[in-house]
Amino acid sequence: MSVETPRPGGAPWLTLRTRGLSLRIDRRVPPVLTIALLVMLAAMVFNIGVGEYPIPPLDVVRTVLGLPTGNEDYAFIVNTLRLPRMLVAALVGMALGISGVILQGLTRNPLADPGILGISAGAGLVAVTLIVVVQDVPSGVLPVAAFAGAVTVAALIYVLAWRGGDSPIRLILVGIGLGAICGAATTLMITFGDIYDVQRALIWLTGSVYGRSWEEFWPLVPWIVVFGPLALLLARDLNALNLGEDVARGLGSPVAWRRGLLLLTAVALAAATVAAAGTIGFVGLMAPHISRRLVGPDHSGLLPTAGVIGALIVVAADLVGRTLFAPIELPAGLITAAVGAPFFIGLLWHQRRG
């Protein structure tokens, strides 16, 4: 096995070669990923430590690892109340980051994001309908229903905007339009719903990890475990498709089904997050852009980096939302929107000039 470090003037990537296996990643990926992971872990510890009952960071770590802390209450507060909530935030952020990278790569559109394209709104509509109409929905069913809604919107976007050429603005406009339609239908559901269900749906819609427990965490896991690695396996195809359909086909990529698989992955990840935490906007937009700045446009490094950055964003947003006006809690989705909306406008501005 040999790990080549780049010679001066040589390749700017790291190559790993063993018998029967060879990989290449941008040399910025290992340091960036390490630092991002450390920052994410720190944010996670702070996220758990902060609250009406503050816990020192060291005791957070000890409690999570199952070591004695000398305070009997910590175990309940951390392991039952705050840890699952924080983990839901992390997984949601990770899924949104990866989903955003795929959508931006596939559409070759820097403004694409599951929220802006209306995919999350479609997932939200079906999920709210289920909450209001069926009421006691088992938590495992919600992701599947959300997925159905997201797939429907994605298919509509594909038919209405994508197939007729790849105009970035048209794609975004159709997405925003479909999102608005789903939003209106969701409001309709809420108007007619039972007051208790509506309250639940409303909190959930803002995009919040408030009160999330292991019951919401576990149904989220399989979606990430299946589609996260699948995205990584398809990184090379995403690279090829990012050069345009004709180039990708010329390079020998089986364009139709690889693109379908990638789109399915992006939609599944986005839908799973909506089922777990409602629509937390702009994470799928910001995480890929920040990551591209850090590790460049190669998707084999971009996908994991955007996953970690996405997790960091949502965990931090939840932390900020809980501390900014404590004891009043702001939903994480509100924080990401407050930061993400100006970010989106900045990108639009940059696009218009570019």
Place this chain on the structure above:
Amino acid sequence: MSRLHTDHLTLAYDQAVIISGMDVSIPSGQITALVGPNGCGKSTLLRGLARLLAPKGGTAFLDGKAIHQLPTRELARQLGILPQSPVAPEGLTVRELVAQGRYPHQSWLQQWASDDEAAVAKALDLTGMRDLADRPVDALSGGQRQRDWIAMTLAQETPVILLDEPTTFLDLSHQIEVLQLLERLNRDEGRTIVMVVHDLNHATRHATHLIALKAGAVVAAGAPAEVVTPELLRIVFGVEGAVVPDPRSGVPLCIAYGLADLSLVETAHADEAATTQEGTRGASQLVLE
């Protein structure tokens, strides 16, 4: 000798048939230029040869095998295509773009073998892009950018390379830069090159084989010196002009004086249509006789 040819190839976009029952044959080891007026089907033919467009009828063959039935990865190791004005993603470096050319040689386990590295280095050297290798593609001039895309196609290491209007949107010096690069690749590497070109004089100077198309049919095919005549200018482009030997190289040089008398073109067109209907191959006879 020809590895690439078509047999009654019919190509269409949705219902609009652009090329109908065309037989062409691309000579191996040469530079073939596809020329003709806008909408004559030259880009469509190239896309058909590169399986970017599925045939409505007939077949395109590579080494006797139907191109559209070959596994896409296998074909991508034999035949490279550079589509018209491709756009690189923001921030991608010259070297990273070239590395994408290795796609058909990779697998899930073998993503960056030593021959991938070597092919990229060679493509950068051949195109003179080595010193620019770590620049972002969007910071390059038009000519450099096109050279980078050609380098990507070279890294694919295919014996046949198809290029759709590789000189469009480039200024004159950058056009020459790209055409000379293609000549060098053909001469030194023995690659078969097929390109769509707009400028007839570029085609006569840099290509060794010319296929002139009009309204989705081949009007003439052969060496530039044999094929390019005032009649060809009139029939194919509707232009009245002269063809003189280039003072330095002797290749035919076209000078356009004005639009041709339309009635004459119509007559020639009718003749040509008649010729096609009779199934007479090599419409160049029509021009030469």
